[in-house]
Amino acid sequence: MMQMQKRLKYEGSPYSQMVQAMRDIGRNETSTMEFGTIISAPPDIKLHIDHDENTYDKDDIYVSERLTAHKRKADIIGLVVASPMTANGQGPHTHELTSISLKNAEISYLDVLKEGDRVIVECDNERAKFTIVDRVVSYK
Known part of the structure; x- marks a missing residue:
């Protein structure tokens, strides 16, 4: 009940309420x-x-x-599913890729x-x- 009363005292948009809560919880002069x-x-x-x-x-x-x-390094883990193909990749064929794994991948934000x-x-x-x-x- 105390938590609900505390939550209800904040007014305005959700962002305004968040700033009010941050001010209240982390009070610093x-x-x-x-x-x-x-x-x-x-x-x-x-x-x-x-x-x-x-x-x-x-x-x-x-x-x-x-x-x-900025850039970050990440491992993106998944399962690579490969379909069979003809020898040496000859002839028309397709591959079904449902997911992929990348180790030490660089992500640019x-x-x-x-x-x-x-x-x-x-x-x-x-x-x-x-x-x-x-x-x-x-x-x-």
Whole structure:
């Protein structure tokens, strides 16, 4: 019952409720969670924080790696099913591939922050630094 009462006190959109919960659970006097908008895309990133007249540039901003262009190594495990074929691959034939396994595969993530993206930002009020935690969308 206590959990339900705590949940009901948050108002607004689901994203607003999430920020309110983060503020409540992780109460820290020097840092707050806010919404913002990307004004200029990386590498010369600029950020506007909601309810703040200032615009902040790359000297003040940190970005979570998953919001940048980056590469990761991964093993993609599956089962490769091969159909029989004619000798030396001669003649018309087909292969049925239902899945695949890749060891030490390199995955390139290319979906970077763009102008106009809405983001959740941790604001370090003591050092005037801002960490873009994630991109958010609204299905209004």
